[in-house]
Amino acid sequence: MKLSNLFSLLEGPQTMGRGKSFWSTAGVLALLAFIYPLFADGYDVGNNVYFFNWVFMALGLSLIWGYGGILSFGQTAFFGISGYAYAILSINIGAEYGLTWLALLLGLGVSALFAAVLGYFMFFGRIAGVFLGIVTLSVTLVLERFMAQTAGPEWMIGKARLNGFNGMSGMPPLTIPWFGQDIVLYADVTLYYITLSLLILVYLGLRILVNSRFGNVLVAARDNPLRAEMLGYDIRKYQLGAFVIGSVLAGFSGVLYVSWGQYITPSNMGMTAAALPVIWVAVSGRSDLTATLLGSLVVLVGFQTLTIYGSQYALVAMGALLTLTVLIAPNGIFLSLGQLLSRRKATRNPAPQS
């Protein structure tokens, strides 16, 4: 496929927003995000990378659930698998020569493999609907239970102790090999720029994916699986593909989170953690990537603020938010707002009759 064809897929029926006004607004937002560190304290900037870390997982869930119609409660399972894999690998192989990136890639590989095996049995076993949610939720809870009982000293992998419910720490952050001395990506401005760039790349890549033939078939299989199959598509392969890609993105969140905070515990795979991505994505608008990206960031920042001023109420507020969304804007608040905006624009400047 030609490069220009690939770029043309950035816009399409599966993604909200097209034309000059959308891309210039997006450009301004990206620019603001890029110049923000110039006006803020380096410590705060590093802390705020935290919000970006989670959005990969939200985008992955948007692909699996919003576009594929597969409700996965298992994003946290892959978050944990890749996060722990990165921790164990990086502690063992160290941070020299940029080996942390190898730990990152292998960490994502473990998630991809696990998602492929789990997805194979789910989709080729014709499990559908609510049962997908039950299976994936069970998987993450089993992993949480398993990791919680690894506190004893016998649970060592090489130099890495798993530490059970106390959580693992002491793994090196990502590093960039540099002449003289490696650049260590502590929670700081450099990490901010790298994570932001990765987020933009993943967002644009997913836009291309969902507007491609793959995305078309995925959405078709969501809306009418029998019809999609009777157009000659083996929809199980497309669902499996979406599940693996979305799960790897959750794994990416896991690695970035561990590298950023040098800490991970089994509760990252627990019930509460598993429910949160579903809430971010449902509230934002699961069937659109832009709504998910912006909505998740706003919800995450809101949740964090609430946690600071009264941690016990934050989760209650999240639950209330989800209930409100289901009642008022079942397709998601940000998606509904976006659709309202584009409809307004369309009535103000009606498209020329062709």
Add this chain to the structure above:
Amino acid sequence: MNLLETHQLNKWFGGLHVTGNVDFALKRGEVHCLVGPNGAGKSTFFKLILGEITPNSGNIIFDGVDITREPSYRRIGRGISVKFQVPGVFPEMTVEHNLIVALQRRYTNVQEVQAHVNRLLPFLHLAEHAEQLAKNLSHGQKQWLEIGMALSLEPKLLMLDEPTAGMTPDETFQTGQMILDLNKEGVTVLAVEHDMAFVRQIADQVTVLNYGKVFASGTIADIENDERVIEIYLGKAHV
């Protein structure tokens, strides 16, 4: 050579024998209608051919290949295409996008896909509705859109399950002409249909199913003059 044959096809649902030893042959190039009372097993027969369900015994031969155990998507790949009884369009996509999804099965080139969309839209009487969401079409238009999606696969065999259900008499007639045009281009058609006027308009051959068995088979004239068919299906009022 026959395009489609079934040999001693049987399907039970529990104790219910819904398809009984069906021997059926469809000649290449013909328009063949399946008729019969409700519960005669017409839909089950369609599902068996499409692979939605697998038979308890018997064989299905399409284009010289035994497809009895093949998954649906592979049968579609061999040149079988279907329009369902309840219009199976993608409601949240535009008319044009529905066709694109179907066409992408065969064509990867964007320009080629667009050319086929532009050719199909007027044929389906949908040129003015290209940008509309499929859920906003009238019932008849949805039926046409789905016929268009089925055609996008350039099938050897087009299967139509009650293609005129819920259509106005005018739409029904236009659909008949559409099917005859396609048949002239070489598409073999197998249709389940209740409207005998429509059957008369399109059918070369008619098979009557009753209680899961082939009850009678022949030209439309043979069938309409068959005393036994009048008894079980057409009714005395028909003559």
